Amino acid sequence: MKKLDMKGWKQMNASINDLIKEMTLTEKASLCAGLNMWMTKGIERLNIPPVHMYDGTNGIRKTNSDEEMGITTENIPATCYPTGSAIGSSWNTELLHEVGVALGNESIEMGVELLLGPGINMKRTPLGGRNFEYYSEDPCLTGELGAAFIKGLQSKGVGASLKHFACNNQEFEKMVTSSEVDERTLREIYLSAFERIIKKADPWTIMCSYNLLNGTYTSENEHLLNDILRKEWGYEGVVLSDWTAVNDRIRGLKAGLDLEMPGPAYYNTNAIIEAVESGVLTEEQLDKSVARILKLVERVTGSEGSAPTSRMDYHTLARKAAAESIVLLKNENGILPIQLASTKSIAVIGRFASKPRIQGAGSAKVTSTRIDIPLEEMKELAGASVELSYAEGYLEDDSINEEMIKESASLAARSDVAVIFVGQPEYAESEMRDLKGIDLPKQQILLIQAIAAVQPKCIVVSSSGSALAMRPWVQHVPGVIHSWLSGQGMGKAIAEILFGQTNPSGKLSETFPVKLSDNPSHMRIRGENGKLYYREGLFVGYRYYDRKELAPQFPFGHGLSYTSFAYKDMKVAQMETGVTISFWLENIGNRSGKEVIQLYVHDEECKWTRPEKELKAFAKIELAPGEKKEVVFELEERDFAYYNTKYNRWVAESGYFQIALGSSSRDIRITERLYCDFGKEEISFHKFSLLSDWISDQTAKSVLEECLDEMNRHVIDKVYLNEEFIGFWEDFPVIKIFQMFGQSWMVDRSPDDIIEELISRVHQRRFAK
Known part of the structure; x- marks a missing residue:
């Protein structure tokens, strides 16, 4: 299908509403699902072009064909930036905006109109399989970073897709598990970042999650999509499904799910047509979704001046982003930066030095344009005057090999300083499965301990997409750098931090616990029988460690510098x-x-x-x-x-x-x-409002005292709102006080009548004011 430019769109269609009037019911229904794996449907008869979308949390994952998922294959090369957990630790909104602009430019060059990112779910547990895609455990940090990224991306006329909405915090049985979350926790922790981003950056699309929320799939959750997102937050963009996340298409449309992906989903197109024809779904409801989809088409095809004026140096930006994301966790006795002038030999140990892990696995995995290798970058910066020796240290499968450990320890002992590259292996962190633990593999722990025993000048460079437990070894090494999964530029960034050419400035965007069981969700990490209860409530991440007075290994926001x-x-x-x-x-x-x-x-x-x-x-x-x-x-x-x-x-x-x-x-x-002083909050009273509520509002208290004076004229056991009475009865509903002391007074009236009359008096006096 030939794609027409916006001039043709505007000449052909005076408005979206006029265009909808020209569409048949079949055309409207078909527009609500994709054409294939990565495109929306276009309608050539009406000059409506398709929209091309691809995964993009830390780079563009464009497949070789729009008919393939491309998870297990090499895709079209693109710049691989730091993953969410890494760049979240930059705490730099300007950087996120800059990366967003760069991805917008690269998207235009690659023919991408909608980028499926950023991922902003809260990190409830460090075992979350997609944690590497998400920024933080805190909604304020997440919201500000996400808004900056989206503003940068959409400034180039490329749409963002904010995901995954909402409470997608585990991979285990996520498509059939209900996240059971109380309303306050939902609002303050799990929805707050979404709200902040929607109001600050207006993402053109939002992607719903796979899971159920409080018993209803998010793709058809009326409270989530309509009551909160549409009515309360005023969101007018497109809500699209995660791939195959649709359960009941008609219920989803009614709730506000506009676009089903992937397509063509003929069965649901037919279901929509039948629902309209039978009256189960009104055509007006369908038109709302169609209008939002057409608005998206207008946005991604109609932005003027969005094309890049000159090709950006994306790899240099990837290096800069990596450098801002890497966190210096420990630096005893100023072991870092390594002083090359006084260092003759460095032992570089660990296969991640020569084969770095730069990103996570799954739908976010980018086929990078190039990769900086830490070992090579260290050799280049150290120069010929410093001898760099390398030992692999451990096998890819992390099986224990004592000879490799001995060889590495021997090399470290003969050198002036040892730098050990370790981290979670790729098989441990991936979409579709949660981590089994947050400790390094046993072989790597033994390697660190063996080297630290013979070389006091020992620096560990760790890589992972989520928090690591370090207690078995961290106390034995003076220097620790956490490099996260920092994209294709991380090798040079690490080398420059090690040798002091870059001053580290990253700060942890999530708490690193001493051990996994310290995490607040530890007793309820996985759902059971289709339900996952978030019983830790508000106390996620540092909020829990503060309340529990529990010391983490490294706290939220921690990160050292070479200056003060x-x-x-x-x-x-x-x-x-x-x-x-x-x-x-x-x-x-x-x-x-x-x-x-x-x-x-x-x-x-x-x-x-x-x-x-x-x-x-x-x-x-x-x-x-x-x-x-x-x-x-x-x-x-x-x-x-x-x-x-x-x-x-x-x-x-x-x-x-x-x-x-x-x-x-x-x-x-x-x-x-x-x-x-935020003013006095007016309390709304009801049948079971407590005495403490009534006396906290001056108007209500005066109304209640008048009523008690009247009651006291008819009873022996009189009630006065003095300190002693309030101290005993303040947590009782007032209706129970009348039941307790006013029986002989309430001859022709019930306690319900008394309360209704009191509430009415309060309203009248407030209105009179």
């Missing part, structure tokens, strides 16, 4: 538009570096359970030695709010809040206490 920073002169103030926080950051070291400032908020006196602190803002600042800069944050009322399921809305209670600035969630540098 001082936080000074913090000021906080509540303004009409929100809360302003300012302070001065100074580089007090002897080299340039970047610091990630993390702003956490703690509610001191909330009526509801809240985490000890929550990330609400961050910034990555670069300073030269001795340079200082004033940093200003602006927080909104929503940043102080929690989701109140009693009223089904976000509520910020007036009171004292602690504002904390830190270099990590456990390295708080400076705090201030602020009283925030």
Whole structure:
């Protein structure tokens, strides 16, 4: 089918509504499913072109044919950027925007109009098989990074597909398992990043997940797709299914699932036609989805000036992204950077040094254009004056080979310093299966321990897409760099960090526990009998470790630098538009570096359970030695709010809040206490409202006291709202107080009548005000 440009589209069709009027029912129904594996349907008669889409969380995975999935084959080469877990640790929104722009340019060059990414699901457990695709355990960090990426991508006229909506936190039986999540946890943890991105970046599409949510498939979940996404958040873009995630197509259309992928799905096209003809589905409901799909076509074919003006150096950007993502976890006695001037020999050990693992497996796996090899990059930077020796260290299958361990330890002992490359093997981390553990393979642990025993100058470079447990060996080595899965440029980035040409600036975007069982979801990692209960609630990641007072191996937000920073002169103030926080950051070291400032908020006196602190803002600042800069944050009322399921809305209670600035969630540098006045929350009363609710509202309290005065004139055991009475009865519903003390008074009325009358009086007095 020939694709027409936007001029032809606009000349042929005055508006989308006019175009829909020209379409037959069959054409409308057919437009709601793909043409094949990677394209939407076009309608040549009406000049409607198809849209080409491909996977793209950390690069473009374009297959050789639109009819093939391409999971187990080599695809068309494209730039492989750091995976989500890696670039999430950059904490750099400008970088994410830059990568988004680059992917937009590369998409245009490759004929891609819709990129299926980013992935933003929260990391409930480090065993999640797709964790490498996702940014963080925190919705604020995830939301800001995702919004920046999408703005960059869509600025080039290439659409994004935000995924996976929602609560897709395991691979085990994910297509038949229901994520059972209470409403408050759902809103504050698992939907918050989606909401932030939708309101800040307006992704042109959203992809639903495979799983059920509270008993209903997300592809047909009315509460998720219609009540929250469409009505509450005002989203007007296309909702498409993950591949084969459709269960009941008609129910899905009614809920707001517009596009089924892959296609052609003739059976569901026929089902849609039959549903309209029988009255089960109205044509108006179908038209809404058709209109959104046509709007997507208009967006991806109608952006003017989207073509790249000149070819970008994508590989250089991949190296830059890798360098910003890599995290220096440990640096005892300043072992890093390695001083080449005083080093004669370096032992490089571990097969990942020569065969690096740069990305995860599954639908996100990119056929990279090239790969920087760490060993080669180290040799080039070290030069001829330093002898670099290499030992493979362990086999690909990680079976234990004592000879390889002995050879490696011997090489390390003969060298001035040893650098060991280890990590999770590719078979351990992949879509469609969860990890079995977060420890390194036994062979690698034995290798590190053997080398550390003979070489005190020992540095470990670890690779994984999720958190690693390091306790069996981390205490024996002075230097640890976590490189994540940092894409095709990671080899040079690692070498430059090792030798000090780049100052590391990554910070962990997820908590590294001492052991797997420390994780809050450990008792409920996998679903059973089709249900997975999120009973840890709000306490995911650092929120749990803070509340439990449990020390992780490395906390959320942790990352060292080759320089030092001082936080000074913090000021906080509540303004009409929100809360302003300012302070001065100074580089007090002897080299340039970047610091990630993390702003956490703690509610001191909330009526509801809240985490000890929550990330609400961050910034990555670069300073030269001795340079200082004033940093200003602006927080909104929503940043102080929690989701109140009693009223089904976000509520910020007036009171004292602690504002904390830190270099990590456990390295708080400076705090201030602020009283925030968000106004008095009007309580909505009902039959079983508690005494504590009634007396917390001055109008309601006065109405209740008048009623009690009337009751006291007719009873012997009188009720007065004094301190003693309230202390005993405050958690009782007021209706029960009337049942307890007012029996002889309520001759012609019931307790229900009394409560209804009181609620009516409260409403009248509020209205009169």
